[in-house]
Amino acid sequence: MKTYQRLNNLFGWLAFAIATIVFILTLEPTASWWDCGEYISTAVKLQVGHPPGAPLFQMLGRFFSLFAGGDTSQMAYMVNLMSALSSSFTILFLFWSITMLARKVVASDNEFSTGRMLVIFGSGFIGAMAYTFSDSFWFSAVEGEVYAMSSFFTAIVFWAILKWELAADDAHSMRWLILISYLMGLSIGVHLLNLLAIPAIVYVYYYKKYKPTTRGFITAGVGSILLLSIIMYGIIPDIVNLFSKVELLFVNSFGLPFNTGTIFFTLVIAATVITGLLFTQYGDRYRVSFYIAGSLFLLFIFSGTNSGTSFFIRAIVVGGLVTLVYYTRQHRHVLNTVILSFAFLLMGYSSFLMLVIRANANTPINENAPTDAISLLSYLNREQYGDWPLFYGPYYNAPVTKRGDGNPVYMRNDKTGKYEVVDDRKGTVSEYDPSMCTIFPRMYSDQKPSHIKAYQSWGEVEGVPVKITKNDGKTETLVKPTFGENLRFFFNYQVGHMYLRYFMWNFVGRQNDVEGHGGITDGNWVSGIRMFDEPRLGSHDKYPAYRDKNAAHNEFYFLPLLLGLAGFFYHLKRNKHDTWVVSTLFLLTGMAIVVYLNQTPFQPRERDYAYAGSFYAFAIWIGLGVAAIASWLQKLTKNLTPAAGVAIVVSLSVPAIMVSEGWDDHDRSGKFAARDFATNYIKGCAPNAILFTNGDNDTFPLWYVQEVENVRTDVRVVNYMLAGGEWYIHQMGTKVYNSEPLPFTLTPAQYDKGQNDIVPVVDLNPKQIPVPLKDVINFIANDNNRRDFGSSQPLSYIPTKVIRIPVDTDAVKASGLVPVEMYGRILPYIDFTIKKNYLYKNDLMFLDMLATNDWKRPIYFASPSAMSAVFNVDQYCHLEGIVYKFLPVKASSDYIRGLGGVSTDSCYAALMKCNNWGRLEQPDVTIDRESFRNAQIPRQSYMRLATALISKGKKAEAIEVVNTCFKFFPGDRLGYDRYTLPFAELYFNAGDTTAAVKLSRDIARELMDDVIWFRSLANGPFANQFNSDTEENLMLMQNLILLARRNNQNTFADELERELTLVAGLK
Incomplete structure (x- = not known):
């Protein structure tokens, strides 16, 4: 036994070492695309990222960044290294989990012959290596995102429950359950995905402690889902909800200072836990104290229930707690374990206090500013992203019959000393015609016409006619999708395209990294075996050679899948209970996520990372596939040792082909694209500039280079989408590093939540005489000008669609805002036409900033196309490098709708001094799809500049520009x-x-x-x-x-x- 344990530890750490080496060799040296720039920025300086937050990831990221020794260029690498090590530890615990499961089927009698140990360790090693080199896991392992650490928590809690199972009969075995609770609490500070391991954990406990029966099996399943729901929908949001309710009660009703209720409820929870533990330790001496503290805690649970459903759910929870206490009067050790588990879960969850602390410090990145219990609740509930139906809801063409009221939004008012309702949310909840609703709604989104088209395509919708009565009493016939078509979309798109396709990427092969939407050229799974690929994807005989160059084209010939299936059936035959445990983990982290996410078509990027836990579970069966092969060979050889050796050698082909096929597209060791592109955006702006961005990839990398590498901190980056939140506008009104506040006329109170969320545009200007923008802003700033538009409160409005911004020609020349070659084209004013009948808060902020700025600070756009849908700003934008400068000069013959013109001399100077574009021209750098997409931006800039140069007769410079473009973005690479x-x-x-x-x-x-x-x-x-x-x-x-x-x-x-x-x- 000791030999087995030593070897088990040795081979586990060997798997860890191999994974660590691989991940470090392929680690991205800086920030990557999407959320990585944001996560690294918020980790290095402990700031507040997007809801629902990842505070534990950030705190650990901060710790790792210290090892950069103050070298800002290495801090991202250190945070990425944290992901690599998290992934390596995932592999370590996966190895040990597989060996524990294999031991139960190979050496259940605890006799460890050489053959048996070969089978056990071979299973662990092959399964661990297969997961190491799986597509989705490897991708997350080499970047500074939360999913690597989330996988680590899934691995360690699953390993911990298997360790508990081995020690379940020991006197102190319950400490493993308490450890799991603590790890669960900690994992909430990374990602909620880890909670999906709870049902598997419950089944391990059930099979160990109870004699399995059909009734017990069902009870355990229902109980596990109930426990998961209590933690996910009860403890996580409701603890904070209770804090907010008690805070409101103490401040608004009792007139006490801010945070009094928060402090009091913290003491109530602490008192309940402490007296409960004392009661379980010392008995009746502390019974009364426990009951008093517990009763007060239960009283607050019922406080603030604002609906029958909420009251019913809380009544069930309270009833369960009371029943637990009653049952455990004679089993106080059980109550002790429950209380400790709850306490340690809260201790782990308490990492979110970091967000509140840092939000109150008003860090430069302070998304949603969760400064107190009330705003933290909104933050955790991800209210800015809205919600979606799961069990009952409308089809995409269901008409709204009425609008109900939502929960009012409170905000702290330091002047009155109370929390005041800033948005009553009246009429904000849509209610739909029941005849156009369904159970299990999958085709619900009407946000974009493309969603509806895709629903109809994937679901093959023909529908049935349904007559509905509109609010005006008239009838209308609509085509309602059938429930069968609803399910067809679910299976074809949500299950097939958004889960099984990813599963096959990992264990069969991948066509390329081009995002797929159902066509045969992009993003499909391939095996490398024509008889399986060509019926789905067409003949490969005349397939273009350039398409085969995609580094993400990986062919595994079904080998990982077949080995995993062999392991599954072998496991099922030898140990049905453990097979169900692993299956529960596989299904809850796979199909359950599919159901919960209820994803719409045309996601902005591939979502395979969300299902890494499911692929982790399948890797267990890949490992057990070694035991399956050894078992079959033993029947032929009658000797387990050579059979095990052959099984290991044969099975090594699986991780071998996975690493050989996957290395090139997962090797990010030379990638600097996100950092370099962001640097070029920032450096392309004049001093003290304001740069408007739109999406994740033209914002988060810019945050990174400013926050971490301190690049041009005088430039204020303004994400136009985020500016729809009052918290963001308030932050824009403060000085950050070397960037002065954005100039505003409207007061912060006029940008508060519930104020000017929507500003109607009422055309009271029949002669269409342009009105000075400053006058318009001053009109809005005067609350006496508000009008009743049928909403719950009067609204500010804009009384004209035509606005004018005057230009002081001498001032803009003197400031250097306008290039010298454009002096003759400076306009005395520019006129805008507002293209919509209402403006959102970010639109108002933009107009306010334009009017107040009065041409003093230079304004740039990463792309003016989005904003030009509201205002025709593109006519006054001029390309300089890869950013567009807003000038009092109308674009001339080089104007392109949505993109503006070209400032030839400035653009030439900017582009020709850009010598770093992520090393995309180097053959040792794989061009991932996001880098490819972003490379089209500078390529377009080079093209437009060359076109403008030719129009001015500067042909030599034009050739130089095009040659430079192909130097950094060669055609044979892109x-x-x-x-x-x-x-x-x-x-x-x-x-x-x-x-x-x-x-x-x-x-x-x-x-x-x-x-x-x-x-x-x-x-x-x-x-x-x-x-x-x-x-x-x-x-x-x-x-x-x-x-x-x-x-x-x-x-x-x-x-x-x-x-x-x-x-x-x-x-």
Whole structure:
């Protein structure tokens, strides 16, 4: 036994060491795309990130960042290293979990022969290595995101319950359950995914402590779901909800100072826990104290119930607690364990206090500013993101019959010393016609027309006519999807596309990293075996070579899947109880998430990371597949030792093929794209500039380079979407580092929650005479100008659709705002037309800032296209590098709708000094899809600049610009798609015929390779899928031919025409 334990520890740490080496070798050295920049920024300086927060991740990230030794360029690497080590420890605990499970089926009698140990350790090692090299887990392991640490908590709690099972008969075995509770509480400070391990944990406890029966099995299942629900929907939000209710009671009703209720309720919880523990230790001496403290705690549970459903749920919880106390009068050790588990869960959960503390410090990143119990509740409930139906709700075309009232929003008012209602939320809850609702609604979103189209496509919706009565009494016939079509969408899209596809990526193979939406070219799973791939994805015979270059194209030939299935059936045969435990973990972290998320079509990115726990469970069966093979071979050889050796050698092919196929697309060791792009955005702005951004990838990397690497902290980055929140506007009104506050006329109170959330635009200007923007803002600032629009309170409004911003020509020249070459085009004023009938708070903030700024600080946009949907700002935006500068100069002939014009000299100076674009030109750097997408932004800037230079006769500079573009973004690395064709024309127009012909030939090759493949599919099930793509490619080929002839390259044009004729004639 001691030998087994030593070897078990040794091989576990060996798996850990291999995983650590792999993850460090492939670790991204800086911040990556999406949320990584935000998480690293909030970790390094302990700031407040997006709801619902990850405080434990941030505190540990802060600790790891200290090892950078003050080198700001290495802090991101250290936070990424934390993810790598979290992942390595995940592999360590996975190894030990597999060996514990394998031991129960291979050596249940605790006799450890050489053969048995080979099987056990081989199972652990193969399963651990397979998960190490699985696509989704490896991706999360090498970046500064929460999912690596979340996987660690899933692994350690599952290992802990298996350790408890081994020691369940010991006197102090309950300490394992208390440890699990503490780990669960800690994991809440990283991600809620870990809570989904609770049902598996309950089943381990059930099978160990009770004789299994059908009734007991069902009871354990129901109890586990109830426990999960109590923690997820009760303790996590409701503890904070109770704090907020008690705080309101003490402050608003009793007139006590702020935070008195919070302090008092903290004491009540502490008293309940302490007296409860004393009661379980010393008996009746503390019974009365426990009952008094507990009764006070239960009294507060019922305080503030504002609905029958809430009261009913809390009554059930209270009833369960009272029953538990009654039952445990004679089993006080059980009550002791429950109280300790609750206390340690709260201790772990208390990491969220860091967010409140740091929010009160008003850190530069302070999302939603959860400064007290009331705002923390909103933060934890993710109220800014809204909710979605799960068990009952509308279809996408259900009409709203009425609007109910939501919960009022309170805000602290230091002047009155009370929490005041700033938004009564009246009429904010939509209620739908019941005839257009369904149980288990899957097709519910009407947010975008693309959602509805996708619902109809994935669900093959034909529907049935349903007559409804509208609010005006008239009837209308709508097409209601059937429940079968609802389920078809669920299985086809939510299960098949958004879960099983990801599962197959990890254990069968992946087509590429291009986000897929159901077509056969992007984001599918592949195996490498044509008989399984070609019926779904078409013949590979004439598949374009450039498409096969995608580094994420991985083929595993079903080997991991087959080994996992072998392990599953072997496990099922040898130990049904443990099989169900692992299956519970597999289903709850897979299918249950699918049901809960209820995802809409066209997600902004792939979501495979959400299901890593499910893939973790399957890796257990991959490990047990070694035991399955050894068992089958033993029947042939009659000797377990050689059978085990052969099984291990054969099974090693699984992690071997996974690492060999996956290394190139998971190796991020040379990637700097997110950091370099962000730096170029920031450095492209003038001193003390204001830079408006829109999405995650033009905001979070910028936060990172400013917050962590201290790049140009004089520039104020303003995310236009976040500016819809009053907390964000308030932060914009304060000085941060070297950036002065944004200039506003409206007071902070006029931007508070519930104030000016919507500002109607009432056109009281029939002659359409432009009104000075300052006058408009002053009109809004005067609360006496509010009008009744049928809402719960009068609203401020804008009395005109045409506004004017005057320009002091001398002042803008003197400040250097306008480039010298544009002096002759400076306008005395610029006029805007408001394109909507109402403005949101961020739109009002923008107008207020424009009016108050009065051209003093330079204003830039990462892209003006989103804002130009509301105001025609794009007409006054001019490209400088990769940012657009807002100037009192109208864009001229180089204007593009939504993007503005080009400030040629400034743009040339900015782009030609940008020498770092993430090393995308280097062959040792894999260009991931997000880097590819973002690379199109500077490529477009180079193209527009070259076009502007040619129009001014500066052909040599234009060639230099295009050459520079292809130096950093070479076509053989980023492809020769239709967006590359304008560069060929630029070469021709600038006089570099040789380069133009070469580029045109490269473009033509990819165009025709695609058409050849499309035509090869003409007689199969995909016959019509590429008609439009084929026509587009043929048209682009015609354009290349015309371009060549127009530039007297007739021989080359004839060459292209022959190829076009040949390819166009294919059938």
